Amino acid sequence: MQSTTREFKENAYAARRDPQLQDALQRLGHGFPLKRLQAAGRLPEFERLRDQAREIKNHVLEHLDFYLERFEERVTEQGGHVHWATDAEAARRIILEICRKAGAKAVTKSKSMIGEEIAINDYLEDHGVEPIETDLGEYIIQLRHEPPSHIIAPAIHLSMGQVEETFREKHTDLPEDRLLDDPEKLLTEARTQLRQKFIAADVGLTGANMLIAETGSNVLVTNEGNADLTYSLPRVHIVIASLEKIVPTLEDATAILRVLARSATGQEMSVYTTFCTGPRRPGDLDGPDEYHVVLLDNGRSELVGTEFQEMLRCIRCGACLNHCPVYGTVGGHAYGWVYSGPMGAVLIPGLIGIDEAGHLPNASTLCGRCESVCPMRIPLPRMLRAWRARQFERHGTGTAGRWALKAWAMLARRPWLYRRIMGLGVAFLGAIGRRRGRFGWLPLATGWTNTRDMAAPEGDTFLQQWHKGPRGDASGERLRQRR
Amino acid sequence: MNTPPESQNASRPKVGLFVTCLVDLMRPGVGFAAAELLTRAGCDIAVPESQTCCGQPAYNSGDVADTKAIAKATIQVFEGFDYVVAPSGSCAGMLKVHYPEMFKDDPDWGPRADAFAARVFELLSFLADVMPLGDVQAAWPAKASYHDSCAGLRELGVKQEPRRLLAGVDGLEIVEGEEAERCCGFGGLFCIKYEDISTGMVDVKVDDLVATGAGMVLGGDLGCLMNIAGRLQRRGVNIEARHAAEVLAGMDDLAPIGVSGGAPEKSE
16 A cells, blocks of 8 residues: 555644544544453453463564464465465465466455555456455445554544445445434445355455464454355455464464453454364365465564564554554544554554654654553554664754754753753743743744743753852742742 | 762761753752752752753654763762652653663663662652652642653553642642543654644643643643643633642742742633
């Protein structure tokens, strides 16, 4: 997908002025965090499970090649196929090739962020294969030709009215007098449309919440059951997953499942949790004839061994988005690529480059709420800072802002000069701001004063007052006398 | 005065006040309040004159080399004190959490940063637990809401300490905001670089404060408080902002943040 991360500020500005989006974000910001808190509170071992989940993935990332090869062996033994894709283009070609061999005209899809990352829908369409999203949210945004705005709730930015509008526009057979005024009616309408497509599809494309090396299985987690129809009805099942989704054993997978849904939606388990292992075996009542796993790298292996390795622990629960005050202010589309929120701000520069995604690690107060709720304890603020350090190394003191920072840092290292210059500055500002106590406008600080008043300094610095006594400002003397 | 004071009494710990650049430059009253409270709690305090800033603006801008230089200078200035106390969770977090992280692979400075960090405390938690203030001896009839600044809360775990101390102030009622733990949108240079997003964030905070019915917002970090005060004032909301240390020290002759000196403004 083409990124608009360079326009992050403009995107964010527009998002802040979209009343429907703002309503949706407010609901999201209140709903998910409360549910997560309650779910975590009901499980005494939740914090220990987070530690365990972190250790599982840390171990995997130290032995990634071993577990991936083991996974491939197991899949192959069971009659499936593993395809290695170094980048998005390779993954797209592999998937198209499988579809062509199967003679597929239509592909049903369950929600996959990797599918979004490689923009598989556009590619299949361009090559004469119809992709059909079957997750309700994904189906809606596919109709609207929009990217997802949240990794687990792709259409969270839309109101019910907007969904109804979209259905009426795209479902041309829909009678005008049919009411679509509540979520259930909208769901029924989508189901009616999708039922035939499930049956007609030749290939089912799913993502994977995890891949299990021990058994050669993929794990699918949904609340709608659409993934189960997607993989079990067509003749061919293709799994598209990035390589860090691997875990060693079934037990490891279940440990991670225990923190996944709780962190995401506050559910103890998602409604459907499915383990798919290879194609249909003799005697199986259903299942696909062919089972393919496309393993995508797309820049991830280059993060291994760097200060960003821990990002590869991410299980895409969305908790960091739900708790992020920046995401909660601007929504997912502002980030300009398929991922968003804190995990997106760390991962996107790793996948499309820090020059392209330069805004994202900077658009954060580093408030730390993301890290405090991440089930995998990923130190997201530390990595946002690490991207800033990479930027600083690459561009040095290029811009005016950086020169100002350098000048300040030079002063901060020279206490005597610092006291002199800062003292003069606050004396001046203190003198002109004394009457009102604050400024409505300040040159060089309009980013502040455009929307906020700026408190005026008292006049003398604390160090001046403490060490040298007051200089014409009675407050210093008064304060010292208090002691 | 870069050396710790000669202790008159061996049992009184020597405390170096890291005043923080914002308090030093913008609101010295917080520094005096901190000094008074620490003295009352039984500390011998000193304010080394060659302190500047903890280095956060450089650190959060990715300028690692300058941050390390500033950090080394700060560590040197405060070596020899029993404790180093800062009236800010953000600056104390920088000293206590980020200095050791920055020097963790440095065989010389790593151990020095660790030893330094072990002696660093945020003012309010220090007064609650390390050198307890005991009887607060202050009266301040007001209804106030407490804003938990991010670094204090999530890096240092400061949550109940300021509330415990403030509960000892006569006449002060604390009402909790639903969004007390939500970032106010200050974030250092963030509030200038991403002013529109920052404004959206501080508006959530302002709305939440209004909903509490409080007449005052208290906190432990001047940066957040200046941001919140600035937005409250621009929106014409009559809620005053103060550092919690001012209230604990009973410093009611100091005007609220962003209000001209003397008696507090009563209407806007």
